[in-house]
Amino acid sequence: NPNYEFGGETYNLTDLKEIPRENLQLVKALGQGAFGEVYQGFFKQRAGDSVEMPVAVKTLPELSSNQAEMDFLMEALIMSKFNHANIVHFIGVCFDKHPRFIVLELLAGGDLKTFLRESRPKPERSSPLTMKDLLTCAMDVSKGCRYLEENHFIHRDIAARNCLLTTKGPGRVVKIADFGMARDIYRADYYKKGGKAMLPVKWMPPEAFLDGIFTSKTDVWSFGVLLWEVFSLGYMPYPGRGNQDVMQLVTNGGRLEPPTNCPAPVYGIMTQCWHPIPEERPNFATLLERVGYCLQDPEVVNAPLPVFQRPPSSE
């Protein structure tokens, strides 16, 4: 029964809030999670209550290895200790028997990468998003990352695919919602990641993919790539390049090009995140300030988003 350290305290299975299954109703599948399905459902504080809260329910298949059971438990422990508006809220677990559930806040807008790709300008309509929308998404993620940094938690996989939106519409809030990479490393089964082949190399700095060194400055580099994802409206970074190619390019000082129409101050923040020396990269408190300045800069906020262009073949 593994322990989990966070904020100077140690936690284990007994610290997790157990929810009675009868207070939960699973409605429909939301998508294929790393373990089993993620369902949309409803949760009642008390079985008889008329008020029910929409929730997301991560499920662990009944026929799971002990390794998968432990991973699922560790994921619950990790998420249960976070308390921040830009990190998916943990509600509780149903661990008394199979199938096991982790009950989380429902983020109904889907993941950030899909949202950005769906928001690209089309021949018949320009993008519904403005620079302000993109900067606000980036601001949300940097707030979540600053909280993790303050708590000395290294995420190791900050990327648009791991962030979810409360809604696609205006007033959307972006939250960090997947902690699978940090969980795997915490459980020291990095070999589970099947070596370099599975690592998110395109989001990693040289000291990470060359020497396995991870600090919060690793997450800063990844945030710079997430910023590039946001301003390219969901492109795959280093289009048309494989991981080996990217490792060589980045080790030799190569970097992502500015996305089309990306305001210079925004690209400037990206390049600061990609400083070869980790200590020279800004921390998330500073990044939050700099994204905030961009949001106050009329030249940035009023800059037009790119108009429709045929995507390159590799995309």
Ligand SMILES: CN1CCN(c2ccc(C(=O)Nc3n[nH]c4c3C=[N+](C(=O)[C@H](O)c3ccccc3)C4)cc2)CC1
């Ligand atoms: C037309 N569109 C189609 C797509 N659609 C969706 C698609 C997916 C979701 C969804 O998974 N929402 C989630 N809310 N809370 C959690 C979720 C996932 N969680 C997890 O823990 C998942 O593992 C996870 C985590 C990070 C990223 C993806 C998945 C926790 C919501 C709407 C909106 C309407």
